[in-house]
Amino acid sequence: MHSLIDFFSFSDPNVRYVVVGNVLLSASAAMVGAFILLQKKALVGDAVSHAVLPGICAAFLFSGSKNTAFMLVGAFITGWLALVAIDYITAKSKIKKDAAIGLVLSVFFGVGMVMMTYIQQSGNAAQSGLDHFIFGKAATLIGSDLIIFSILAAVLLVVVGLFFKAFTLVAFDRPYAQALGYPVRKLDLLLTSLTVLAVVTGITAVGVVLMAAMLITPAAAARYWTDNIRRMVGIAVAFGMFAGLAGAYISYTAPSMPTGPWMVVVSSAIAFFSFFFAPRKGIVPKLYTQRRNQRIIAEENTLKIFYHLGERTGHFNGMRHFNELTGAREVDKPLLEATLKRLVAQKLLISQGDQWGLTDGGWRKATRVVRLHRLWELYLTSYMNIAADHVHDDAETIEHILTPELERELEAQLGYPDKDPHDTEIPKI
Amino acid sequence: MIIHAQQPIVEVHDLTVSYARKPVLWGVDFTLPSGCIAGIVGPNGAGKSTLLKTIMGLIPPSSGYIKLFDRPVDEVRSRVSYVPQRESVDWDFPVSVLDVVLMGRYGKVGLLRNTGARDQAIARDCLDKVGMAAFAKRQISQLSGGQQQRVFLARALAQESDIYFMDEPFAGVDAATEQAIIGLLREMASAGKTIIVVHHDLQSARTYFDWIILLNMRLVAAGPTDQAFTDETIQQAYGGRLNLLSQVGDVMEKRAFPSREN
Structure with missing residues (x-):
């Protein structure tokens, strides 16, 4: 009970950072995730979240430090490359989309693991803690990170808000959007970039592997509660925020607990509950x-x-x-x-x-x-x-x-x- | 039998369209007058939907061009409506009937602005015209096939265009809906709108359309229904594919050959 009061008084600045960071990143991930889900691209989110690992390692090798800004840039680049690779393979070969996603996901993640192992055995003192990027450790969030994540999350929320109508249209009826003269390919590109960005905001706290779950699970759960897309996105954001808060609290009371997996466990629990008990659809x-x-x-x-x-x-x-x-x-x-x-x-x-x-x-x-x-x-x-x-x-x-x-x-x-x-x-x- | 319109509003010039280098439409060339209801008629796999999608700029042509109001389609999109096939979307999508019809206003309000009260009023008015006013708040998964088609039609009406391209609006709808739709189309045509409909029923084609485009991978006939839609042209269109045409297409696909030299 004490821990609950301590936690929610937010008197510890570290707790503040972790809570604000977690809530922001899960809210923005859930918002983008809703559109990924509606465009039936859930697996793509999974691929991106695995594909940012080599970028993080490359950024470390390049800069020699765990500077968050460098890491984000590296992650963004390889996450993006993975999506380009999926599109290219699907368009230019006989390999179907699901196989292309599986291929890209495992190749990128495999390369990332090789690089990670290399870095860990290189004896570089700065590398300790790099493995947190795989499963996340919210406790490592510091003030300067928080500023970066807040900016990213704010950008995501604003951009998705601005393009809400356009994303909805493209997700529902793509040819019609094209016929209306909407820049469908550019909108795809934008949603793709937002997906990468959403994954990247979560790499410190949740870790790359589990960010896919934070994208898709809240949205999938929210779909059970409403038939209105605006409400669905709102509910997804609320579910995501709750999972973020709960994850932060659990890893605060039990410091050896990783934050990311707990956030995913909480949001999965919400999804299971929705699946079984949501009115009408459960x-x-x-x-x-x-x-x-x-x-x-x-x-x-x-x-x-x-x-x-x-x-x-x-x-x-x-x-x-x-x-x-x-x-x-x-x-x-x-x-x-x-x-x-x-x-x-x-x-x-x-x-x-x-x-x-x-x-x-x-x-x-x-x-x-x-x-x-x-x-x-x-x-x-x-x-x-x-x-x-x-x-x-x-x-x-x-x-x-x-x-x-x-x-x-x-x-x-x-x-x-x-x-x-x-x-x-x-x-x- | 290809009869051209005097002052064409739609001009399709020597259009060839290919999927993966295999031509599915060869050298299609016709014009349409304004204020007509035109039917694109032909057997399965004749390339009817492909023709419509190419005119709308959804599929790039291998060669040839299209002009609407004597201009490229990208310049006149605000004056052109498109009704895709009903099956092309996921009807379990979390939007209401009114939301879908409002999408017809998205072209007018632009990329970032939201629809306003005036758009709402227009959308409701269009729903009323197709007899679906009572369903505005309904979630779209609760609609029957005919109702879905009416919603799509209302969405196209909400665009307030001059030309309407409709892909199989009569497919899988009940007789009452079919009559309601054709009545509405006639009303629109007499108000000066031009309507192009992909259709596969030969019986009703004669009575529904005043201009016919008869298609089977190539243009068989185009012109006013009484002149272009004869037993002879129908026989040509439905008497089977031109076997040689298909074979040449197969060879082009196999050897990855371009459909024009440059």
């Missing part, structure tokens, strides 16, 4: 809807049993024994029992031991379902030319989903009929 809400539909079907079918027994015997309000119900329709007995109990709870049925009967509300609901069933059967025979002995199964499903509006329209189109195709009465309520 797995759990979908399962819940299915289950609810199953229950509605079971309940309405049970009420129908009572109605059909009523029709057969001429009285609807008597009590029925459990065996009488199972004899009238083929049902799973435990399911029927559970459904009967739910219907009692809904006050559509009353029960006395093993006897069950319709309430007024239950009778109305049962009548309506039977009515919809027969109306639909009639609709199928008279409008869709389906034989009368083929319509029952269709109607079994449709009876559960027809709304009162559709019911009225159905009735009007059929001319307020009295009999269904089997010459049975269509009940009125």
Whole structure:
């Protein structure tokens, strides 16, 4: 608890640097990442983040120090080269895009690792800590770095903001953007540069390897929560910022913990949560809807049993024994029992031991379902030319989903009929 | 049978288009008058969509040129609308119907400025014209095929252009939508707009279009429908590829040969 207060009081300047740096870089990465995701270029982000490693090593070899500005320039150059290489290979050879990305990613990263190993064994004292660029160490962020990252992040946010409309258009309908006279190739180039820039801002804190996740994961998670692109980008930025903050906090309380992997773990957790629990699109809400539909079907079918027994015997309000119900329709007995109990709870049925009967509300609901069933059967025979002995199964499903509006329209189109195709009465309520 | 227009608004001059050096359109040369509804008709693989994309400058021609209003297309883009094939985009994209129609205004407002209230009003008006006003806020993944086509049409209308190029606007739409669209096109044509439609149904082509471009890798016929769209020209266009033409194209692809000497 102490650490929480210490951390969020931001009294330690180092904490301030780390938090501000992390939040800025994850916000800008998430923003750019949203457009990479929508342009279906997620793998490209992965390739770039691996391809900046040789640039960092080359910058170190060239300058002999871990000067952040040099590192950024080096990273930017090789990140960019990787994208040019992917485009060139795709355009000029038979190799398809996915293979080209895989190729470029591993070759660039391999070269980077070779250079890194060479530097580490060269005995250069300045090299210690260079390996942090692979997995990141936010604790190494210092004041001067922060200024650079803040500027980069601000540039990213402003540029993406300015070109929001254009990026959206290109992502949605590229040929149309071209037809409108938009400089599509230049916009591609710009988004590519922004991608490299976003990866580069994260190399100190998150490390090159995991920056790809900070680009794509927040955006992928955000897509589950909205169908509006502006909101999606906003949510992605919020998720990214939260992951950045959480990563900084965890590595503050446990200094041996690397920041980057924790940021990725947090943002992946957000993505998993979205995948399972986001309203409408998540797995759990979908399962819940299915289950609810199953229950509605079971309940309405049970009420129908009572109605059909009523029709057969001429009285609807008597009590029925459990065996009488199972004899009238083929049902799973435990399911029927559970459904009967739910219907009692809904006050559509009353029960006395093993006897069950319709309430007024239950009778109305049962009548309506039977009515919809027969109306639909009639609709199928008279409008869709389906034989009368083929319509029952269709109607079994449709009876559960027809709304009162559709019911009225159905009735009007059929001319307020009295009999269904089997010459049975269509009940009125 | 190639009849040229008196004062052409669209001029396609000796156009050859190749994919990976293999020509898919050979020496296509025709003109269109203003205020007509023209149909580009031909069998599958005839190069109809390719012709449209080349006119819009989306595919560079191997040789020949295109002029709209007697000028290169890049100079007159604000006066030209394009309706791509419906299947060419991802309909699960997180935008609303109104957002898509507003894209039609993007050319007018420019690269950096945002659309304003006037653009909104125009977009809503265009949605109304295609009978989709009630769907403005709907997410696009919830639309049926016919509704998607109407949205694309509204987007093109929002550009307020003089020429409209439409790639298969009747593909996969219901009969009601088809009638609604053709009615709208006729209205536009009588207001002086020129409309060029890629179409593959021979039956309806005769009644829908007053100018026909009959295509099968080369231009078979072009002109007013009653003169250019005869049993003879249709037979020429649909009677199979010119086998020799395809073979020469294959050889050019194999030997990476340019379609013009220089």
